[in-house]
Amino acid sequence: MVRLRELASMEDRLVSGHGLCLGCGIPVIMKVVLRATTDPIVIANATGCLEVCTSRFPWTSWRTTWMHSAFENAASTIAGVEAMYKALVRKGKIPKDKKIKFLAIGGDGGTYDIGFQALSGAAERGHDFVYICYDNNVYANTGGQRSAATPLGASATTSPAGSKIPGKMQKRKDLTQIMAAHGIPYVAQASPHRWMDLYNKAKKAFEVDGPAFLNVLTPCPLEWKYDESQGMRIANLAADTCVWPLYEVENGKYKINYFPKEKLPVIKWLEPQGRFRHLFKEENKWLIDEIQKSVDEDWERLQRLAKL
Amino acid sequence: MKKAKTLEELKNATWKELPIGTVNPDPANSLKNFTGTWRSGKKPIFKKDTCIHCLFCWVYCPDMAIIVKDGKVLGINYDYCKGCGICEVECPTKPKSIEMVKEEVTLS
Numbered sequence: 022m023v024r025l026r027e028l029a030s031m032e033d034r035l036v037s038g039h040g041l042c043l044g045c046g047i048p049v050i051m052k053v054v055l056r057a058t059t060d061p062i063v064i065a066n067a068t069g070c071l072e073v074c075t076s077r078f079p080w081t082s083w084r085t086t087w088m089h090s091a092f093e094n095a096a097s098t099i100a101g102v103e104a105m106y107k108a109l110v111r112k113g114k115i116p117k118d119k120k121i122k123f124l125a126i127g128g129d130g131g132t133y134d135i136g137f138q139a140l141s142g143a144a145e146r147g148h149d150f151v152y153i154c155y156d157n158n159v160y161a162n163t164g165g166q167r168s169a170a171t172p173l174g175a176s177a178t179t180s181p182a183g184s185k186i187p188g189k190m191q192k193r194k195d196l197t198q199i200m201a202a203h204g205i206p207y208v209a210q211a212s213p214h215r216w217m218d219l220y221n222k223a224k225k226a227f228e229v230d231g232p233a234f235l236n237v238l239t240p241c242p243l244e245w246k247y248d249e250s251q252g253m254r255i256a257n258l259a260a261d262t263c264v265w266p267l268y269e270v271e272n273g274k275y276k277i278n279y280f281p282k283e284k285l286p287v288i289k290w291l292e293p294q295g296r297f298r299h300l301f302k303e304e305n306k307w308l309i310d311e312i313q314k315s316v317d318e319d320w321e322r323l324q325r326l327a328k329l
Numbered sequence: 330m331k332k333a334k335t336l337e338e339l340k341n342a343t344w345k346e347l348p349i350g351t352v353n354p355d356p357a358n359s360l361k362n363f364t365g366t367w368r369s370g371k372k373p374i375f376k377k378d379t380c381i382h383c384l385f386c387w388v389y390c391p392d393m394a395i396i397v398k399d400g401k402v403l404g405i406n407y408d409y410c411k412g413c414g415i416c417e418v419e420c421p422t423k424p425k426s427i428e429m430v431k432e433e434v435t436l437s
Binding site: 033039049053075081249253 | 336339353360361363364367382385387388390392393397408417
């Protein structure tokens with residue numbers, strides 16, 4: 022079990038002075054994840070909030086090897102770097118005992134939608150890398166367009182709630198399950214509020230031999246429209262309402278890491294967020310029942326999978 | 330052609346002077362970019378008497394602005410704190426060891 026004072030004594034690999042919004046969840050995730058290994062890390066970062074805000078030329082907030090790759094190919098970039106590392110070890114140009122970790126980072130736009138093909142390919146080829154998706158449910162960097170991760174009923178700039186539709190009318194894509202279906206050694210879903218859980222998952226992901234995928238919920242004050250001080254409370258509510266269950270799939274075996282003491286109704290998670298405000302109008306209330314039904318079904322299904 | 334290396338040289342570089350592939354030769358130089366100027370109206374005040382050094386503020390701070398030494402919270406780095414207030418919300422002590430207070434904004 023790791024303690025925060027141990028983590029705090031380690032050096033930051035992502036430093037202050039970045040341009041991410043106040044109250045952003047991404048640096049919290051990176052702070053924990055980048056401490057889960059003491060080996061050098063090479064990062065390929067897909068276009069997105071994190072990439073744009075930490076590398077505004079001439080500034081850089083990174084104290085580790087970091088490269089920007091286009092929206093669609095962070096996984097391909099890191100696969101190439103990893104293949105080169107293996108070749109150089111084989112040729113004796115890098116000593117055999119020199120361990121390097123390979124990390125690809127993407128937002129939900131760059132992972133669920135645009136970069137999915139590259140990620141799926143790299144996972145199938147079995148490169149030894151970790152992919153972290155910080156999922157803020159929306160294209161937050163380009164003005165809040167809907168993505169495949171945007172949940173049912175959320176208002177986004179390309180699925181705005183109005184007289185025609187009450188927000189996005191499609192269910193979100195369950196990428197964690199899709200990655201688990203690739204049969205890779207480690208897949209997990211985490212949240213920044215449970216930092217210990219996130220740390221353990223990141224550590225496991227770095228340690229396994231082969232591809233590992235982490236999907237981390239990221240509260241976004243700008244696009245979820247809540248008070249910026251409430252970010253971690255909202256992440257906690259996502260776990261407590263089972264909207265975002267915390268679980269891992271290790272070599273095909275499902276394990277739920279967090280059971281809420283009392284499963285809260287989904288309305289508790291919807292209430293504080295401005296992007297769901299329209300759901301509380303009389304004519305849209307049916308959608309809240311739909312969301313509750315869908316969350317309950319998914320939670321039941323996950324519990325069944327964990328019993329297998 | 331001499332390539333730009335320091336932050337000042339990078340800022341004023343012409344395209345010929347940029348490092349090949351715009352590889353940034355100065356890692357972690359955003360430490361010289363003081364985002365504390367973003368704060369608008371409120372800032373956190375650290376009260377060491379009630380602090381139990383659980384370091385929740387440190388782990389949840391999005392700007393790495395909580396100063397910690399040997400496992401103890403020493404204070405807040407106002408050079409980078411953007412004033413989101415997550416530290417106050419997550420502080421478990423009663424009364425809170427970090428409190429958001431009003432801050433006069435001076436426009437420079």
